[in-house]
Amino acid sequence: MIKTTPLLAGALCALTMAGSSLVYAQDKPFEGVTVNVMTRPGEVIARRLAERGVEFEAMTGAKIVVNEVPFAELFQKVQTDWSTGTNSIDVGVIAAGWAVELDASGLIEDLSAYVAADPLINVDDIAPYFREVNQKIGGATKLITVDGDFQMVYYRDDVLTAAGLTAPDTWEEYLANAKAVNGQDMNGDGEPDFGSCIFKKRNAQSYFAISTVAAGAVQSGGTAEGLFFDLTTMKPKINNAAWKAAFELYKATGEFGPPDEMNQDVGDTRALVKAGRCAQTIDWGDIGPLSIADDATAIKDKMFAVMNPGWTSVLDQATGAMVACDATTCPNAINGVNHSPFGAFGGWAGVISAGSDQKVKDAAYGFLSYMNQAAQSNVDVTIGWTGYNPYRNSQLDDTKLWVDAGFSEMAAVNYLGAIKASLNNPNMSSDLRIPGAQQYSGVILDTELARYLAGEITVDEALANIETGWEEVTEDFGRESQLGLYTKSLGATNK
Amino acid sequence: MSIDSQHVLTRPGRASPVVVSRRNQFNEWLDQHSGRLFIAPAVILILLFSIFPTIASLVIAVSRVRLSADGFKFRFVGLQNFTKLFFGNDQIHFLGRFTEMSVIGWVLIIATSVWCARWLWRQWQAGFGVIGFIGRLITISALIGLAVVLAGTTLSGNQWGTLGTTMFYVVVGIAVQFGIGLGLAILCSQQIAGKNFFRVVFFIPMMITPLGVGYAFRMVADPTVGPFAPVWKWVGLGTFAWASDPWTARIFIIIGDSWQWIPFIFIVMLAALENVPRDHVEAAQVDGASASQIFREITWPAIIPVAATVLLIRSIEAFKIVDLPNIMTSGGPGIATESMTLQALFAWRSNDFGSSAAVAYLLLFLTVVLCASFFNFVVLKHIRKEQGA
Amino acid sequence: MSDTSPLRPLPMRGLAQRLFEPPSVGRMAPGTAILVYLVLAIWTAFVVFPLYWVFITSFKLPQSVSEGPFYLPFVDFQPSLHAWNDLIIKDWEDTLRAFINSVVIAVGATALAVTIGSMAAYGLARIQYKPKFGSIMVFVVVLLGSVAVTTLSGLDWKIVFAVAFALFVLLVRALSRFFIRRLGNGDILFWMISQRILPAIVVIIPVYMMFQSMGLVDTHIGLIIAYAVTNLPIVVWLMHDFFAGIPQELEESAQLDGASRLFIFWDIVLPLTRPGLAATTLLTMILCWNEYLLAVFLSTSQAQTMPILVAAMNAGDRGILWWTMCVVIVVMIVPVVLMAVLLQRFIAKGVLTGAVKG
Secondary structure: OOOOHHHHHHHHHHHHHHHHHHHHHHHOOOOOOEEEEEEOOOHHHHHHHHHHHHHHHHHHOOEEEEEEOOHHHHHHHHHHHHHOOOOOOOEEEEEHHHHHHHHHOOOEOOOHHHHHHOOOOOHHHEOHHHHHHHOEEOOEEOOEEOOOOOOEEEEEHHHHHHOOOOOOOEHHHHHHHHHHHOOOOOOOOOOOOEOOEOOOOOOOOHHHHHHHHHHHHHOOOOHHHOOOEOOOOOOEOOOOHHHHHHHHHHHHHHHHOOOOHHHOOHHHHHHHHHOOOEOEEEEOOOHHHHOOOHHHHHHOOOEEEEOOOEEOEEEOOOOOOEEEOOOOOOOOOEOOEEOOOEEOOOOEEEEEEOOOOHHHHHHHHHHHHHHHOHHHHHHHOOOHHHOOOOOEHHHHHOOHHHHHHOOOHHHHHHHHHHHHHHHOOOOOEEOOOOOOHHHHHHHHHHHHHHHHHOOOOOHHHHHHHHHHHHHHHHHHHOHHHHHHHHHHHHOOOOO | OOHHHHHHHHHHHHHHHHOOHHHHHHHHHHHHHHHHHHHHHHHHHHHHHHHHHHHHHHHHHOEEEEEEOOEEEEEEOOOHHHHHHHOOOOHHHHOEOOOOOOHHHHHHHHHHHHHHHHHHHHHHHHOOOHHHHHHHHHHHHHHHHHHHHHHHOHHHOOOEOHHHHHHHHHHHHHHHHHHHHHHHHHHHHOOOOOHHHHHHHHHHHHHOOHHHHHHHHHHHOOOOOOOOHHHHHHOOOOOOOHHHOHHHHHHHHHHHHHHHHHHHHHHHHHHHHHOOOHHHHHHHHHOOOOHHHHHHHHHHHHHHHHHHHHHHHHHHHHHOOOHHHHHHOOOOOOOOOOOHHHHHHHHHHOOOHHHHHHHHHHHHHHHHHHHHHHHHHHHHHHHHHHHHO | OOOOOOOOOHHHHHHHHHHHOOOOOOOOOHHHHHHHHHHHHHHHHHHHHHHHHHHHHOOOOHHHHHOOOOOOEOOOEOOOOHHHHHHHHHOHHHHHHHHHHHHHHHHHHHHHHHHHHHHHHHHHHHOOOOOEHHHHHHHHHHHHHHHHHHHHHOOOHHHHHHHHHHHHHHHHHHHHHHOOOEOOHHHHHHHHHHOOOOOHHHHHHHHHHHHHHHOOOOOHHHHHHHHHHHHHHHHHHHHHHHHHOOOHHHHHHHHHOOOOHHHHHHHHHHHHOHHHHHHHHHHHHHHHHHOOHHHHHHOOOOOOOHHHHHHHOEOHHHOEOHHHHHHHHHHHHHHHHHHHHHHHHHHHHHHHHHHHHO
16 A cells, blocks of 8 residues: 555655645645644644744745644644544644554544655654654554654753762763762752752653663663564563662662652753752753753853763573673663663654645645754744754754854754764664553553552562553553554654 | 512503513413423533433443544453552552451441441331332442541541542542631621621632632742742741641641632522521511521521532532642652542543543442432431421 | 530539520520631631632732742732733633623523422412323433334434324323323422432533534534523422411412412412522522533523633643633622622511511
8 A cells, every 4th residue: 555555645745735835835735724723722833833833924825723722632622623523623743653643543644745845854864763653553654743752861061070979871870970069059049959840740740751761771882672572472671680689779860860860841940950050960852952042141151962872781581681791782772871861752743634625735745844854843942932942953053053043052962973873873762652551651651660660569579460460451552552552653763 | 679670560451461472372382391491402402412422431431442534443351440540550540459357447447337227227218119119229338438538548548549539539628618618708798897798809809710810829938039038937837848748738738729619619508698687687686586496497408409409519529529639749749649639630632531531430329329319318407407497 | 515414523514504595585604606607707818818828819910829838919920911901901802702692691591490490389389289100201202212113223213203292192192091000299399309319411412513503503502502401400399498487378269359369379389388489589680600511512602691701711731721711710709799788688588578487
């Protein structure tokens, strides 16, 4: 199916797109078309969509209406709208990971042909992980990225240097650093601050953070190896020494964190980071642009980024134990440390409803492409409040954009260097992108992790419970189909 | 008798002479069917928009639901969603963890069983009715079930699940709220200056959207930037976070819940208290009765029916508590503050509609049994006794 | 407090008497009064403080929140109107639309629920209804069956429900003489209130599907109906109590004059329960005004209400925009307080009318 239809569709679209993109400015090809976009509320993500929407309307005549729904309800809203045939929404700008579930129900449009015929999008400029893994489902491009998401570790260069420490290269070093500087005053307000701030709130985003910690211990054989399941049996790869080490380390960081860390979501830790109260933290790319905002003077040019720290021993899949890194066990290790940057959340991306009218789909693709194109995107990603993080090579190669935005040359080089190192790491790990992902990680992993953090259960119980729970979900969706989708979701390697 | 009612009483007399015959016929028709006309709109609306979804969600509770391009797909799975909660992977989450039963646990179970048996025996002696008997059996099985869960979890040193947490919110929350609400209403029903001021101020928390209350309390209770942070630090609890300890977290949620709902109990009980005939009270005061005597003998019997209604409405809402734990702690630490509705909400958010509906149906069952039992066997009995006396 | 025991030592008794025993009937002793006012003052502080915190937070800059706590504007932090500016000037269109939606929906739903609910409550307070238990069972079984058939087999719901309706009529006719047990008003009342027990979360999907097939999603009418139905039980329960408290003699004498039931209800009984009506209206209005979950699912953009704005200020990974959220909360309280003050007149008057009862 992949072979024949796109050819035909591609030819058709090539005709329309080639025509339309050339004559955008002259005769407004989408005059009278209204595209309803649904996304999260507020400045982040939504506001830039609305602003660019106005520009797009001036160019093409398509009216872009941005509907905002509270974050917690966004996915359900889009899904119900499309699945029940209400179709009041044409484009969902949602978390890339959610699209898999929509695609499994056949709700979203295949955009491969559009992309192939689009002269402006320049997909080769998009970083390989986003181009080949994140934008694609089962080999076909179904999402258009507007924001590139994966997690890195940030540290206070001034605080660590003063203590004679360096950027953490392994998670053990991270913990040692946290212990060494915890309790120091880091923002000059006379109060003791924290060695590590990592969000641990339940039913929030802590399952991303734990996966970031675990990634380097679990996955060593490249992106296609996967972080969560065995690729032959679909058995969970969770009840083993590597995840155990990650759970224990994640809990241990809490000793050097704010007292109510267990009730803090990423937004709460970000507020602390911006107030200069944290020596180290896990976060998405957002911290970079946020550190040059007006309300973050405490950390301006002091918060440095580093690729996700790794582990010196990794999981041996056969035994479930951890073995020391060498050339065979860790083919991708750097200086003996196995790193694996985790593509948490996958970033915000646009999907188009399969149920919309053809004309609307065309306009919707045009708009998403417009958002994604370097001309727009390379400006947007340097602005903190947009919430857009870099995902194009051209955004990473040139520090000028960032210095213009307010970075110092040194901070820009460091920030972009960390991102580039992460995105070009062949061992980058992918977030769970199969149907039921929300159940696997958002509910089961998250709940058991929270119970372990709260001291209700031991780490072994937690991991065993997750294994049982995951198996139930897998059985429920069908092992074979889940296995197929999981393998496919990791399909392309990161070259 | 007030001026108002005398005024309206004169109206029918004014109207009747000008009634024409056609209108008379219409009136007769109306009169004949007035019974149905009064109740029909409400019943139809509820049947249409409330019964159908209720039954549809029962179907969801025995199915696995998947989304597809042409709507929702249901696959019948029998009681799987329920057995998972009682015996399967979700047992710890829903009921709690069971290990050895402690001595106190056994004592509680045996005491409850004996009490239930005695109660049943008494009813048997008083007269047997099939429906009543079945009703009592259901009540008893629910009570013993709850006793076993409580005995096996908290009383044996284990953690309880969402069922225990929900019952905690309901029992403790309502006791606190009713006590304080009634107390404030009694104070405000005295002849005090600024009565209207207190009445309005005490009512305000009810006007705030439950989401807003959740966020407001999260702000106020924040241990680092909240208004009481210096107080915590001063008493040496600077590193203590209420949200990290199961009991303080539950208590904070009860405080927030009470802040919001005491006004409801207060305002209704105040209205009830002000409807208590003042001359009776004053006569008793002249007779030298003490305040507590007056309350017991005159006030309380007069306000019981209203108190019962308030308690019923309040308990139905209390069983559904979801916004406060969701916003203040997200059910954490661990699952310590997770109510059943929140469990249903989490399952629902992950597209696990079947489990979500199953939890909600168990909640429906629990609420109906406990509320109906409470009213049939406690409140009605009490009211009959008071009215008889 | 005032029932001091006569066994206490004399001097103490003298003091206690002076402080705690009322000087005359119906008046408070100074000691009791102090205690009463102390308790009321403490409670006032407990009630007001979170409100005060919300109010001042709406004037705080992000830094004043994250570096807090700061308590007094102008004293320990510099208030700023930035959040108010954001919500009321910059995003005035969205805010105004949500506000108008909220007003229209809350007023519409309250009017519908109170009208229909008081009628039902009056009926239940004055007229004996005796629905047959068996008919209801047949109805429930047939409905359950048809819902199950539709969802599990995928047949068209219109056909299934038409068949089900016919089946119901036939069965009720055929079986009616076996139905002896009847239900009473109390059962109907409990049935109505039990409609409120199920958490809204599980009925969202069926309600959504139903509204979608009727074209009611994202419309004012849809939310008005949904809110009216969810609040109907509360209206019926509260109004039932108020109607039950009105002496029947008034109505009986009116009936002797030849007035119809509807007339009696509308012109005699309703005005008598004005305080109850006002209180119920206020409560229903508050519940409709503040509802979130149904609002978020039954609206897309045109019918979004204010509580959605509150939730929207939780920006997830960007933290909570406390300042703007507090502005929304403050803006949402104002109309309700105005309503309460307006209706207070009726509620206060009702205290006089309540004397009828005695």
